[in-house]
Amino acid sequence: MKExxxxxxxxxxxxxxxxxxxxxxxxxxxxVNKTLLSGQSVALEAPLFITWFQCVVSFTICFSLSNTGGIPGVFNFPTGTPWRLEVVRKVIPLSLMFTLMIATNNLCLKYVGVSFYYIGRSLTTVFNVLFSWILLGQTTSLRCILCCAFVIFGFYLGVDQESLLDSFSLIGTIYGVVGSLMLSLYSIYTKKVLPSVNQEVWLLSYYNNAYSIILFLPLIIMNGEVHVLWNYNNFDSLCFWVQMVIGGVCGFAIGYVTSLQIKVTSPLTHNISGTAKACAQTIMATQWYSETKSSLWWTSNAIVLASSAMYARFKQIEMEVNSRRPVPEEKKSLV
Structure with a gap:
């Protein structure tokens, strides 16, 4: 008993x-990303280059771990190389979604405040339901659809209140919506690509960062950042590179701790933890940046947070019910 x-x-x-x-x-x-993208200490109007550099740092860490086999006593890094033609063919479509996802997320964060960042990207759940139905043919229960409706209402209310406070950014909100859309597509297609990398999440992250380094280059050119980089004067500043490396390490670390949290708890607990974290993050941001928000603004956050948590709970109940259903004889051979 004591043991x-x-x-x-x-x-x-x-x-x-x-x-x-x-x-x-x-x-x-x-x-950290908000400071890099909008802070005066960096003052570099090249958000895609900053995101590209974070991919370089993540790739460098993954490459080092791949060569050493991981961290002894902590975890083993799976073996694999992103430069095999067969791997490139299977993973590159997902890497394109990954590149657009992190690019739009950081562009959203550049133009909106940290306090509004969660609301700006809150439509991921709605897009998950929509694309699961369109691409996978999966239906969703009425109560989950109602949760999505409340998320949309909370998003609309948050945008409305943000505009009344003169802190609303249309371009930032558009990037947030596109980021939510790309995150939803990325999540769905990850399930299809994982078997190609032996279900190794770390290997997929390694490949995505490797390909993103290349995929970001035309985006940086199209966004007109080459001229900005050419005229930037702080490339010889140690402080600048320290901040850039810290941002890259944070980008790598969030992938690791997210996977670790799901591993030691469950996907549902991870969703609830993420929702609660978003609430704490919003409160911290309003205090850190000395922002004053209206009651309806806080109500919009509460609606989105509560609806997202309820959706996660309802989906877990549905999955538990489906797992208990008997499998028909004609389908047993396929399971």
Whole structure:
């Protein structure tokens, strides 16, 4: 009995530490990226170049871990190379979605405040339902659809209140919507591509960052950032490169702690943790930047957060019910 209680206590302590690490790394990543993209200390109007550099840092870390086999006693990094033609053919479409996803997310963060960032990207759940129906033929229950309707209402209310406070950015909100759309597509297609990399999430992250380094180059040119980079005067500043490397390390770390949180808890707990983290992040942002928000603005956040959490809970209940249903005889051979 004492051994069982000790094991349970150890497990709870481990879960607490992992969830805490996720909160700290995730919130720090958002604030670090906001400083890089909009702060006066960097003052570089080249958001896609900053995002590209973060991919370079993530790729460098993955490449090093791949060569060393991982971190002894912590985790083993799967073996694989992104430069095989067969791998490129299978993964490059997903990497294109990955590139557009992180590009639009950072562009959204550049133009909107951290406090509004979660609302600006809150339509991911809605797009998940829509694309699951269009691409996979999966239907959704009425109560989940109602949750999506409340998310849309909360998003609309948040945009309306943000515009009344004279802090609304149309281009930032558009990037947020596109980022939500790309995140939804990326999540769906990840399930189709993972078997090509032996279900190794780390290997997929390694490949995505490798291909994104190349895919970002034409986007940087089309966004007119070459001229900005050519005339930038702080490339010889140690402080600038330290901030850039910290941003890249944060980008890599958020992928690791997200996977770790899902591993030690569950996808549902991860969703709930992410929702609660977004609430804390919003409150911290309003205090950090000394922002004053209206009651309806806070109501919009509460609606989106509560609706997203309820959607995750309803989907978990549905998955549990479906897992208990008996499999027909004619389909058993396919399972």
């Amino acid at each position: 069982a209680q000790t094991d349970l206590c150890t497990r709870y302590i481990r879960i607490f530490i992992v969830v805490s690490c996720y909160w700290v790394v995730s919130i720090a990543t958002v604030f």
